[in-house]
Amino acid sequence: MLKQLFVIAALSSSLVISGCETVPPQDNVTTNLNQLQNRTWIATYIGNQEIKTAPSAHNIPSLQFDAATKRVSGADGCNRIMGSYNAGKDTLTFGPLAGTQMACLNNNGLDRKYNEALAKVTHYQVFGKTLKLLDRYGNPLIQYESAVQPR
Template identity: 70%
Template sequence: MLKPLLLMVALGSAVIFTGCESMPSSPHVTENLQQLQNRTWIATQIGTTTIQTTPSANHIPSIQFDEATKRVSGSDGCNRIMGSYTAGTDTLQLSQLATTRMACMNNNNIDRHYNEALAKVTHYQVFGKTLKLLDRHGNLLIQFESAVQPR
């Protein structure tokens, strides 16, 4: 009698744990990813330095996350950047980042600071029109504003 009961408990546990593995992602994950992806983010702050730009400025650090291709692209304020990314609920891994190598004059090394910050990104937070890229300790690396409000 004890063996069949033990067998049923074991089988029931296996079914429950297998079911948990195949559950779809939570709505929170989907919502965060939808807010992160498929829009242009304009950098407003790198570390503690505020980036002052005018609406007509040409060389503004920016980033875009393409949901379909899982590719990241943008600008460091001088050069184009491109690579791939993996994102979770609040985690973000940028990989295979590459940049063009144009000479950048009179930009207060924003391009260098931007690329150094991108190399340290492990997490993100999205609140409406604001994106924050964070390091593994939760420190702000880069803050962005959405160029266009999503539909």
């Protein structure tokens, strides 16, 4: 009788403990994608060089990732850019990016540097309101801040 009671108690305990473990952990892929997508990201650094643009400037370097269409759009500091992207837990690749062909003066080659950096992106990191696009070695290429939307 004591053995049976012990077996029943052990089985009950294991069921209670395993029942607590059946709650699925939060999916890191979904969390990272939710933080990346459907926001406006304003570029603040290319490599270790700070990007300084006037708030009233047109085509400030920025990106928006549309989760529904897997399309990216934004600006490179001169031209509007658009294309496709593929993102995973921490990986990010861009399809061919198209853009307008405006002649921009006095931007110190910002558009060229920005597009060269985008071409090297293979990974990303999102921490709160900061997005970092990284190369295959984990080196930061472009850093962004999430835009504050007026209410």
